[in-house]
Amino acid sequence: MSTTTYAWLVLAFPLAGMLIVAFGYRVLWGRGAGWIATGAILLSFAASVGALISLQGHDPAHRQIVSTLYHYASTVGVNADMSILVDPLSVFMILVVSGVSTLIHLYSVSYMESDRGFARYFAYLNFFVFAMLLLVLAGNFLLLTVGWAFVGAASYLLISFWYRRTTATRAGIYAFVINVVGDVGMVLGTYFIFKHTHTLDLLGSFHAAGAGAFGHATNNGDLVAGCVMLLVAAFAKSAQLPLHTWLPDAMEGPTPVSSLIHAATMVTAGVYLIARTHVLFELAPSAQDVGAIVGVATLLVAGTIALAQPDIKRVIAYSTMSQIGYMIMGVSVGAYAAGLFHLMTHAFFKALLFMAAGSLIGAMAGEQSLDRMGGFRRALPFTFACFVIGGLALSAIPPLSGFFSKDEILLVTGERGGWHWALYVLGYIGSLLTAIYTFRIIFRAFFGKPVEEASKLEAGVVTHGHPANPATGEAEDTDVGFPGPAHAIAERALPMRIAMSLLALGATGAGLVQIPKVDSVVDDFLRPSFADSSLYATHTKNGLLAVGLAVGAVLGLAGIAIAYRVWVARPGTATVVRERVPALYGLLANKWYFDDALERFVVAPMGALGRLARGGIERVFVDEALVGGTSAIVRAGSAAVRAAQSGFVRYYAALLVLGVAGVSFYFLLQT
């Protein structure tokens, strides 16, 4: 089969899985929906591998293949095709997406087992994978936007999966609205680019841009505007400042959802977008600078906030935000391979961390607050091991994968020189913060005195608390629209253990493919996609390399040591620090007041405007004057006419006689 056939199959399998589950759930057996969905994504992964092998069979200069399935429309100079672009970048992305998705589907089969919305969940999840694959395989801006919007919709559906929980539905709407802001950016960006290149096709646009469609100087106004609009889209999707506030709230969704969408795949769509349109960005360095600055700002802000959050999933969410800051910074300064490599390793260890967190939350019977967790080391050994592996990878401790990927980004940033040294330094500070907050979770949850749930679990008893909303504590039931009654723990569920083990392997070993000076698998693989980039060639200076690697390792270990001292060796230290700097702590705990600012400066005025429009304009003019007025006129008219229908027969008889007399009178007058 040809490469593009494999690619179309990659798209077809999740779509088929979704349709089968969505339409056939009634006739499927027990967990059938889950197995069918997992099987569909597994087949998609197999097809991705097939695409990879087939693509590598082509000569490197010919590894960007476009395949058109359907010519949708051609009007006013716009050619809208359903076409996909198969090249190393998209194959890389589909491998990561379908691979991690398969494992998360497997995990979900156990995790969501007792949930009454089991089939709906898997239908949505397959839809999401289909949309994400469509996004990365898209061959023109149109299909890219379609995939973009679809993943936003899937994210909404899955965040508010437990729809009877008001916090979940609110979070889903919040995420969706901010996504729409990104979608607007996407479409406007496409317009600005189309204006000069006159084609929606991705490769066509890049060739036109390279050939001078935007003039021969850099920083053409329209191009910068277009690229900044695309950056807005990327920031909204990847939860970068200032469009990031939706990501922590998105933790309302089930944990596998958080792990798939909000760690491994959807939030990386922004990184993919910038990498894909690198030709345009390289012609607009101002836009690249914007991306880099926002990336580094996000990674620092998110890292600091993660130090003060009590909810375990939200800490991991801020960690995601921070790591994606690294990736965005990477692809904005030209470290494409490094950024994408970090995307891959991050997918592994972040998904692993979320899965392990899910297991821990299950052991806590749905409770997510770190304040109530402690001493689970003996009760949950496997989960602990996964947390440690994921944590070490996240903190960039050698020889795990995170070390190689993150340090490579910082290395290339440093090599760019000039003001990028600031980014280099700030990146390493962020690295220190990462280690601290990651091991904060691990030490707080797994060390110290075992809490009640942990002691009972060591004895073999799983706690079943009363079903309640973990954020607000209000009581719930376990019927449709709420989580099911059973709590999944990795130690007791084989599918979860399999998935987590495979991810742990990836988190540990994925770094081996890109050890500096030894091998550069990712670099070489992606090179054909970036053949037209002026920044891709990496010249690593040995001195900088050694310094970088050493500093990275040292900072990681230092972070772990600090965390150990604060949370294990001297347990009251955190409280003391908090009391010493209440203003700083308040800033961090309130997430740098971004949420409040958004609330006050955007949401509240919009709400007031809406209320004004409703009360002042709509109610008065439309409801009362137009609608009410018309109906009042009709009602008055009919009331007038109704008075004649009194119901008295004699009255009617009298009217009859009156009528006859009147008519006869008329005719008499005529003669």
Added chain:
Amino acid sequence: MTIAWYLAVSAIVFSLGAIGVMTRRNPLVVLLCLELMLNGGNLALVAFSRMWGDGDGQILAIVVLTVAACEVCIGLGLVVAIYRRRLPIDVDEMRELHG
């Protein structure tokens, strides 16, 4: 007497029937007054038939008579049904078909 006298009588009988329909409250009596109006019409028909000298008016008078009989049958059936349901026998009480 000339035909005109018969016509005058017919007009008077018709008007008396109309007064009765508008004035009486017992539905049976209202039906009776309705018969009066029909009879007035019959008289006029027969008178005109005599005037023209052919039997068309008489035929129509017979048909009117038949129809009156049918109408009486139905009307009385209605009154009996109302009586069976213990509602008052009074046209002013039967006023649910109002707007």
Added chain:
Amino acid sequence: MSSVLFFIAAIGVLAGAIGVVVLRNPLYCVLALVVHLVALAVLFLLLRAEFVAAIQVVIYAGAVMVLYVFVVAYVGGEAETIGARLRSAGPTGAALRRAGVILAAALLVELLIALLGTGLSAIDGHGAGYTPGPQAYGTPAYIGKLLLTRFLLAFEIASFLLLIAAVGGVVLAGRSTGAVRDAGDAPARGDAPPALAVPPPPELRSAGSMAEGVGGSV
């Protein structure tokens, strides 16, 4: 001679009519109408409509009025009392009575003008010529021939109408089938509760749809 007979009959007609309108007891009204009908039959005879007069007496005064007497005896209806209620205002009170009388009077005047004020000179005559004979004007044979030739359709439709009226009368006045209780029926037993409760469907693997969550069934 015929004039005298005319006046006697006319007075009978008018007296009966006035009696129907004025008398309080409905049975008296029925009897007044019978008098009116018989007098009207005499008028018909004066107009040489022998068959119609016979029909009037036999069918109308004979059958229809007997039916009336039966129903009045069964139903009765109170003799209308002269009381405050009748003098009340509104669409049923004294205003309607006065209005009714005035309207009918107006109608009468118009009718008289219409009938007598026309230029139809023939009404001043005694009608067309009349030659007695077996099939002369007004005899049963004459009417019969007309009914079965020129007015056959009307004849058939009238008989159909009688059938409908007969069926209708039986349906209206017959015993009801239990939905509504009549006067004189035995008291109904307690109603069985309507069988609206559908047994719940077997437990299917649910999909977790909105409908289930807000309380509908799969």
